[in-house]
Amino acid sequence: MSNAHDTALAAADALIAAFAEGRTDDYFAAFAPDATFVFHTTGRRLDSAEEYRALWRKWSEEDAFRVLSCESADRRLQLLGDTAVFTHSVTTRVSTTAGEEVLHERETIVLHRTDGDAWLAVHEHLSAAPE
Template sequence: MSVDSDVRAAAAALVDAFGGHRTQEYFASFSADATFLFHNQPGLLTSRAEYERLWREWESEGFRVLACRSLEPSVQVLDDDHAVFTHRVRTSVAGSPDAEQAEQAERETMVFRRSAEGQWLVVHEHLSIDPESE
């Protein structure tokens, strides 16, 4: 397979795990040293562990991912071991057990790096509001 198709497959698996709220599988898609920049957070999260702690806080408040779909995926291959994946993403979430479902319209950039074992892992994720929501 090519870098492009490998990264697309890794991104699709990540989106599928996220959309199914399969937390362990989702976080396994990130390198331990990954960084995260989210529009709903005041600053940069500097590790996967920091993001996992934040995720558990959200879950304790009733957060749950109900579905996620990727639109207009694109891969920019940098070299044999690095690539940038971008897409528009639509995520259905519940904020608390008694809250109504809401859909978030966002754009996402993920930088992938091939690990020594050959697995494509995200080393940086940047999430922003999509001004062109459907």
């Protein structure tokens, strides 16, 4: 594996770990400001990391939304020059005012290498896993 592959995978792993551990500042710092987000739980595309963060704050304030854990499996990273496509199956345990729930989803995270050789997520697509 190439160094670019390893550093892109490490960036994806850091993003997932920050999400799983509830480190929201680190989680949102893993995204480019103009990143886009397509979630099966929202009615439209989110067009920036700040728009997603505002939605996250709303979930937290209105529903006491909190991530309790997140497990990544069936992982694949495709390196395409300065772009990497990371796909995986994800099992996330969350807590809200309604109680705890386990979510089974599939996710694609597109990363792009910056001039400083860091990798930032530029797109995230989350879909429900088939039963």
